[in-house]
Amino acid sequence: MKENAPAVIEAWNPGMEGGRALADILWGDVNPVGKLTISFPVHVGQQPVYYNQLPGWHTDTYCDMPVEPLWVFGDGLSYTSYEYSDLQLAKTTLEKGEAVRGSVKVKNTGDRSGIETVQIYVNDVYSSATTPIKELKGFQRIALEAGEEKTIKFELPFSALSMVNSSCQRVVEPGEFEILVGPTSRCSDLLRGVLVVE
DSSP: OOTSSSSOOOOOOOOTHHOOOOHHHHHTTOOOOOOOOOOSSSSOOOOOOTOOOOOOOSOOOOOSSSSOSSSSSSOOOOOEEEEEEEEESSSEEOOOOOOOEEEEEEEOOSSOEEEEEEEEEEEEESSSSSSOOOEEEEEEEEEEOOOOOEEEEEOOOGGGEEEEEEOOEEEOOOOEEEEEESSSOOOOOOOOEEEEEO
Protein backbone atom coordinates (compact mmCIF):
# COMPACT_ATOMS: atom_id res chain seq x y z
CA MET A 1 0.00 0.00 0.00
CA LYS A 2 2.77 2.46 0.91
CA GLU A 3 4.41 2.02 -2.50
CA ASN A 4 1.21 2.98 -4.33
CA ALA A 5 -0.27 5.77 -2.18
CA PRO A 6 1.22 9.12 -1.15
CA ALA A 7 -0.53 8.91 2.24
CA VAL A 8 -2.59 6.59 4.41
CA ILE A 9 -5.29 7.76 6.82
CA GLU A 10 -5.74 5.36 9.73
CA ALA A 11 -9.10 6.09 11.35
CA TRP A 12 -9.10 3.26 13.93
CA ASN A 13 -12.60 3.48 15.49
CA PRO A 14 -13.64 7.08 14.77
CA GLY A 15 -17.18 6.98 16.15
CA MET A 16 -20.37 8.65 14.91
CA GLU A 17 -18.67 11.75 13.47
CA GLY A 18 -15.73 9.82 12.01
CA GLY A 19 -16.97 10.06 8.43
CA ARG A 20 -17.22 13.84 8.61
CA ALA A 21 -13.79 14.11 10.21
CA LEU A 22 -12.26 11.96 7.45
CA ALA A 23 -14.00 14.00 4.77
CA ASP A 24 -12.61 17.23 6.27
CA ILE A 25 -9.09 15.77 6.10
CA LEU A 26 -9.49 14.34 2.58
CA TRP A 27 -10.89 17.61 1.20
CA GLY A 28 -8.13 19.61 2.90
CA ASP A 29 -10.47 21.57 5.15
CA VAL A 30 -8.56 20.34 8.20
CA ASN A 31 -4.81 19.83 8.44
CA PRO A 32 -4.18 16.41 10.09
CA VAL A 33 -2.06 16.48 13.24
CA GLY A 34 -2.16 12.87 14.49
CA LYS A 35 0.94 10.90 15.46
CA LEU A 36 1.26 7.11 15.63
CA THR A 37 1.28 5.52 19.07
CA ILE A 38 2.73 2.28 17.68
CA SER A 39 5.25 1.24 15.04
CA PHE A 40 4.18 -0.64 11.90
CA PRO A 41 6.57 -3.37 10.73
CA VAL A 42 7.59 -3.83 7.12
CA HIS A 43 6.78 -7.55 7.39
CA VAL A 44 5.63 -9.97 10.09
CA GLY A 45 9.20 -11.33 10.19
CA GLN A 46 10.37 -7.98 11.54
CA GLN A 47 8.24 -8.20 14.69
CA PRO A 48 8.30 -7.30 17.49
CA VAL A 49 8.89 -3.66 16.51
CA TYR A 50 9.12 -1.12 19.33
CA TYR A 51 10.61 2.35 19.29
CA ASN A 52 11.84 1.73 22.85
CA GLN A 53 13.33 -1.67 22.26
CA LEU A 54 16.27 -2.92 24.26
CA PRO A 55 19.73 -2.94 22.67
CA GLY A 56 20.33 -6.14 20.71
CA TRP A 57 16.65 -7.02 20.20
CA HIS A 58 17.04 -6.80 16.46
CA THR A 59 19.88 -7.43 14.11
CA ASP A 60 21.55 -4.52 12.31
CA THR A 61 20.62 -6.07 8.97
CA TYR A 62 18.02 -8.33 7.39
CA CYS A 63 18.81 -10.14 4.16
CA ASP A 64 15.36 -9.46 2.67
CA MET A 65 13.97 -6.29 4.32
CA PRO A 66 15.07 -3.02 5.88
CA VAL A 67 15.85 -2.79 9.60
CA GLU A 68 13.68 0.28 10.17
CA PRO A 69 9.90 -0.18 10.54
CA LEU A 70 7.55 0.87 7.75
CA TRP A 71 6.24 3.67 10.01
CA VAL A 72 7.81 4.44 13.37
CA PHE A 73 6.26 5.49 16.67
CA GLY A 74 5.46 9.19 16.44
CA ASP A 75 5.14 9.30 12.63
CA GLY A 76 2.38 11.44 11.16
CA LEU A 77 1.84 13.38 7.96
CA SER A 78 0.53 16.92 7.61
CA TYR A 79 -0.38 19.23 4.73
CA THR A 80 2.59 21.36 5.78
CA SER A 81 6.17 20.58 6.84
CA TYR A 82 8.32 21.39 9.86
CA GLU A 83 12.01 21.92 10.46
CA TYR A 84 13.77 21.44 13.82
CA SER A 85 16.99 23.21 14.75
CA ASP A 86 19.17 24.60 17.54
CA LEU A 87 18.56 22.15 20.39
CA GLN A 88 19.97 23.76 23.53
CA LEU A 89 20.25 22.28 27.03
CA ALA A 90 20.25 24.82 29.89
CA LYS A 91 22.85 22.72 31.73
CA THR A 92 25.01 19.86 30.51
CA THR A 93 25.83 18.71 34.04
CA LEU A 94 23.09 17.94 36.58
CA GLU A 95 23.20 17.29 40.28
CA LYS A 96 20.74 15.02 42.06
CA GLY A 97 17.18 16.33 41.85
CA GLU A 98 17.76 18.93 39.13
CA ALA A 99 15.30 19.09 36.24
CA VAL A 100 16.37 18.79 32.62
CA ARG A 101 15.64 22.09 30.88
CA GLY A 102 16.15 22.97 27.26
CA SER A 103 14.79 24.54 24.13
CA VAL A 104 14.47 23.81 20.43
CA LYS A 105 13.43 25.86 17.42
CA VAL A 106 10.59 24.57 15.24
CA LYS A 107 9.66 26.23 11.95
CA ASN A 108 6.64 25.66 9.73
CA THR A 109 8.32 25.48 6.32
CA GLY A 110 5.11 24.87 4.36
CA ASP A 111 2.39 27.16 3.07
CA ARG A 112 -0.37 26.15 5.53
CA SER A 113 -0.84 26.63 9.23
CA GLY A 114 -0.54 23.49 11.32
CA ILE A 115 -0.09 21.91 14.73
CA GLU A 116 3.10 19.95 15.41
CA THR A 117 3.83 17.54 18.27
CA VAL A 118 7.38 18.05 19.54
CA GLN A 119 8.61 14.76 21.04
CA ILE A 120 11.30 14.52 23.75
CA TYR A 121 13.13 11.24 24.32
CA VAL A 122 15.82 10.14 26.78
CA ASN A 123 18.57 7.54 26.34
CA ASP A 124 20.62 6.38 29.34
CA VAL A 125 23.93 5.79 27.53
CA TYR A 126 25.59 3.56 30.16
CA SER A 127 23.62 1.85 32.91
CA SER A 128 24.04 -1.04 35.36
CA ALA A 129 20.90 -2.72 33.97
CA THR A 130 19.73 -2.88 30.38
CA THR A 131 17.62 0.14 29.43
CA PRO A 132 15.72 0.96 26.20
CA ILE A 133 17.56 2.70 23.39
CA LYS A 134 15.20 5.65 23.90
CA GLU A 135 12.02 6.42 25.82
CA LEU A 136 9.45 9.15 25.26
CA LYS A 137 9.52 11.38 28.33
CA GLY A 138 7.60 14.43 27.18
CA PHE A 139 5.87 16.18 24.29
CA GLN A 140 4.35 19.54 23.41
CA ARG A 141 1.80 20.45 20.75
CA ILE A 142 2.41 23.82 19.12
CA ALA A 143 0.43 25.80 16.55
CA LEU A 144 2.48 27.44 13.80
CA GLU A 145 1.36 29.66 10.95
CA ALA A 146 2.93 29.16 7.51
CA GLY A 147 6.56 30.32 7.70
CA GLU A 148 6.41 30.90 11.46
CA GLU A 149 9.23 29.78 13.78
CA LYS A 150 8.97 29.37 17.54
CA THR A 151 11.46 28.50 20.24
CA ILE A 152 9.92 25.77 22.38
CA LYS A 153 11.07 25.47 25.98
CA PHE A 154 10.76 22.12 27.71
CA GLU A 155 11.40 20.71 31.16
CA LEU A 156 11.70 17.10 32.30
CA PRO A 157 11.75 16.14 35.99
CA PHE A 158 14.88 14.48 37.34
CA SER A 159 12.86 11.26 37.61
CA ALA A 160 12.65 11.14 33.79
CA LEU A 161 16.27 9.93 33.89
CA SER A 162 15.46 7.04 36.25
CA MET A 163 15.69 3.30 35.68
CA VAL A 164 14.95 0.16 37.69
CA ASN A 165 18.19 -1.38 38.93
CA SER A 166 18.98 -5.03 39.69
CA SER A 167 17.54 -4.61 43.21
CA CYS A 168 14.19 -3.50 41.72
CA GLN A 169 14.72 0.05 42.94
CA ARG A 170 13.98 3.09 40.76
CA VAL A 171 17.15 5.18 40.72
CA VAL A 172 18.95 7.78 38.63
CA GLU A 173 22.49 6.55 38.12
CA PRO A 174 25.35 8.97 37.53
CA GLY A 175 26.60 9.10 33.98
CA GLU A 176 25.82 10.25 30.47
CA PHE A 177 22.34 10.76 29.03
CA GLU A 178 21.15 11.75 25.56
CA ILE A 179 18.22 14.12 25.22
CA LEU A 180 16.61 13.55 21.81
CA VAL A 181 14.07 15.97 20.34
CA GLY A 182 12.18 15.77 17.04
CA PRO A 183 8.97 14.99 15.15
CA THR A 184 9.17 11.17 15.41
CA SER A 185 11.12 8.43 17.19
CA ARG A 186 13.18 7.81 14.01
CA CYS A 187 16.89 8.30 14.84
CA SER A 188 17.52 10.39 11.71
CA ASP A 189 14.71 12.81 12.72
CA LEU A 190 16.05 13.54 16.21
CA LEU A 191 18.35 16.31 17.39
CA ARG A 192 20.73 15.21 20.14
CA GLY A 193 22.00 16.87 23.28
CA VAL A 194 24.21 15.21 25.91
CA LEU A 195 24.21 15.80 29.64
CA VAL A 196 25.96 14.18 32.58
CA VAL A 197 24.46 13.39 35.97
CA GLU A 198 27.08 13.76 38.69
